[in-house]
Amino acid sequence: MWILSFLPEFIPHLIFIIGVLGTIAGFVLGFIPFISTYKLPIQIISILILSLGLYLEGGLANEADWKLKVKEMEAKVAQAEVKSEKVTTEVVTKVIVKKQIIKQTGDTIVKYIDRETVKMDQSCPVLPDIVVNVHNAAAKNDATLLNFVTEIPVQTHNELVNPSTMKLPKK
Numbered sequence: 001m002w003i004l005s006f007l008p009e010f011i012p013h014l015i016f017i018i019g020v021l022g023t024i025a026g027f028v029l030g031f032i033p034f035i036s037t038y039k040l041p042i043q044i045i046s047i048l049i050l051s052l053g054l055y056l057e058g059g060l061a062n063e064a065d066w067k068l069k070v071k072e073m074e075a076k077v078a079q080a081e082v083k084s085e086k087v088t089t090e091v092v093t094k095v096i097v098k099k100q101i102i103k104q105t106g107d108t109i110v111k112y113i114d115r116e117t118v119k120m121d122q123s124c125p126v127l128p129d130i131v132v133n134v135h136n137a138a139a140k141n142d143a144t145l146l147n148f149v150t151e152i153p154v155q156t157h158n159e160l161v162n163p164s165t166m167k168l169p170k171k
Contacts, residue, residue, distance in 0.1 A: 012060055016053030022046025 026043035029035050035042065 007056075009060065012053060012056030015049060016057055019046055019048075019050025019053040023050050 022042060023046040025035060026039060026046050030039050
């Protein structure tokens with residue numbers, strides 16, 4: 001109610017009291033000569049003032065209810081912020097722990113691969129050096145590791161590509 005923001009809080013109470021007193025004066029004190037002369041206008045005006053006073057009192061009560069609800073919601077928001085801060089801390093802790101587990105697992109896998117590649121290098125003389133160089137260059141994403149050879153010996157090519165095992169597309 002915008003009018004209540006301009007008026008002090010005691011004004012609606014004062015308007016309500018004036019309306020009640022005017023209504024009582026208009027209906028009960030009709031035997032006094034001055035009041036009996038203006039009885040009808042006093043009654044109409046005092047009922048209008050009483051109605052305005054009741055309207056303003058209702059607005060004050062409604063505004064007080066809303067202020068109470070706002071304070072309750074602010075308290076709930078403050079509690080939710082505290083809980084969310086705790087949850088955020090737990091999530092960060094879980095992420096850090098997962099990263100440590102992943103790093104440990106990755107280190108274990110790297111050690112295993114290093115150990116096994118030494119065995120395979122000794123037991124697998126079939127792969128030519130060019131395949132190893134291309135594989136290493138691809139793994140490191142470094143083209144400078146490649147020794148660009150424009151000619152491949154026929155014997156090496158035939159060893160790598162066996163025509164009897166090639167699958168040709170169907171027509």
